[in-house]
Amino acid sequence: MTIPFFPPDLFEADRPLIHDLVFEAGTTNRFMLKDHVAALEDGFRRATGAADAIAVSSGTFAVLVALKAAGVGPGDEVIVQAYCCQPVASQVIALGATPVFVDVTADTMVMDPARVEERITPRTRAILPAHLFSCLVDMAPLRDIARRHGLVIVEDACVQQGATQDGVAAGRLGDVGTFSFFQVKAMGGCGEGGMIVTDDPEIGRRCRMLRNHGQDGATRFLHHIIGFNSRMDEIMAGFLNHRLARFDDILRSRARIAASYTERLSVLGNRITLPPPGVEGRCYYIYAVQSPDRDALRAFLLDRGIATHIYYPRILPHQRAFAAYADPRDRLDTAIRAARQNLALPIYPHMTDAQADAVVDGVLAFHTRH
Ligand SMILES: Cc1ncc(COP(=O)(O)O)c(C=O)c1O
Structure with a gap:
């Protein structure tokens, strides 16, 4: 798939x-x-x-x-x-x-x-x-x-x-x-x-x-x-x-898929950081996880036909365009880690249950092998 x-x-x-x-x-x-x-x-x-x-x-x-x-x-x-x-x-x-x-x-x-x-x-x-x-x-x-x-x-x-x-x-x-x-x-x-x-x-x-x-x-x-x-x-x-x-329906569909991701991926405990749970009041535009093995996980999923995305690979003051605005007083360790570990899984309102399951199956399979 x-x-x-x-x-x-x-x-x-x-x-x-x-x-x-x-x-x-x-x-x-x-x-x-x-x-x-x-x-x-x-x-x-x-x-x-x-x-x-x-x-x-x-x-x-x-x-x-x-x-x-x-x-x-x-x-x-x-x-x-x-x-x-x-x-x-x-x-x-x-x-x-x-x-x-x-x-x-x-x-x-x-x-x-x-x-x-x-x-x-x-x-x-x-x-x-x-x-x-x-x-x-x-x-x-x-x-x-x-x-x-x-x-x-x-x-x-x-x-x-x-x-x-x-x-x-x-x-x-x-x-x-x-x-x-x-x-x-x-x-x-x-x-x-x-x-x-x-x-x-x-x-x-x-x-x-x-x-x-x-x-x-x-x-x-x-x-x-x-x-x-x-x-x-x-x-x-x-x-x-x-x-x-139709926007309320769109939000509901996204939240339903997000809830199924969170429920099934929770078994991974601290091997992966999931978005803090909660459906009420949230727009699941992106479902972003943090993994210390982000790049290997991404390659593994791609091998199974599952595309992911990295928002954002580098923090802003480390980008050439904004380097002049970096300040030595900046303490940005958490941001730097997020840029290294963040991986967005596919989520969209018309995703089928089989597709959503395949995404989670892929993430779980990676962790049984690594
Ligand atoms: C948080 C945030 N602010 C602003 C923008 C800019 O929006 P646009 O792409 O419509 O110019 C984006 C786009 O992705 C965004 O994610």
């Missing part, structure tokens, strides 16, 4: 809809920021409970626009986790600010709130926690730190759409939150897209202007601030409205 990491048939059932949307939106002058976008923003306000939702062209732009709207600019420092996807660092740098890297926790591999306060300086402006894999950053201690130091929290919920913590939707656990609709995300679009949610009217107003060249949406060619072209088009929004209507 061959099990790809990214299934090739994610959009097959949606083919007629995509064709219609391309023709309808792509061939008229109502191709962006019109009814489908407004409906999607409304859907996100309802789904998250946020006062405002602003659709943008990608998760990366969502992070950039949210940071700028929250007041991050040249000379500021922003605390980010060292083990993460690159937008948390690159978008801070794009605004002339400096990313300050902190370590992650051993079991979740996301920002460790206990390591944040020691890196706060008079220049610190924001904390940018990113939820990753199926794990949310523990946000209550971060809110406490932010309150005491007068910092803003930009919450990168790009991969945790639909998750909750203490009954509050991901994206609303800080001052402004971001989502990504990159094709293979839990609510992937047929291309790229992103969303920002916030309860702060001024941040919301600024996001709306920043995504569209600093215009206010009422009068064209009047530019109030310097912005970007980060508009969402109507094709993407029309498709995402269709996905949003």
Whole structure:
């Protein structure tokens, strides 16, 4: 049995809809920021409970626009986790600010709130926690730190759409939150897209202007601030409205597969680190395990036709692009270990039970031989 990491048939059932949307939106002058976008923003306000939702062209732009709207600019420092996807660092740098890297926790591999306060300086402006894999950053201690130091929290919920913590939707656990609709995300679009949610009217107003060249949406060619072209088009929004209507089912299917992985793999004890258990309030976008024999396990699974993925092979300050921002005071041992040990197993909503069993059988078989 061959099990790809990214299934090739994610959009097959949606083919007629995509064709219609391309023709309808792509061939008229109502191709962006019109009814489908407004409906999607409304859907996100309802789904998250946020006062405002602003659709943008990608998760990366969502992070950039949210940071700028929250007041991050040249000379500021922003605390980010060292083990993460690159937008948390690159978008801070794009605004002339400096990313300050902190370590992650051993079991979740996301920002460790206990390591944040020691890196706060008079220049610190924001904390940018990113939820990753199926794990949310523990946000209550971060809110406490932010309150005491007068910092803003930009919450990168790009991969945790639909998750909750203490009954509050991901994206609303800080001052402004971001989502990504990159094709293979839990609510992937047929291309790229992103969303920002916030309860702060001024941040919301600024996001709306920043995504569209600093215009206010009422009068064209009047530019109030310097912005970007980060508009969402109507094709993407029309498709995402269709996905949003079925999103709870998608989350449930992913959680069911994750629960079966956790249940069966638990017999391995401390030979492998599983994501902390828990189905409630989690988006199993990725099922990531940590193995000291990661590369051998990966090769073994591939031999059996099971593709896996490594998010991320190197921590950010060890990447050439961000080397200038590495600091000798960085204590990033847990992040470094996570980059060496992390292995993402395939998980997608239409995976069959036989496929899910084959993935677990493969991991178990590796451990009986090694
Ligand atoms: C945590 C996180 N933030 C931001 C992004 C950027 O999103 P996009 O690919 O839509 O630009 C990603 C993309 O994978 C991500 O995983």
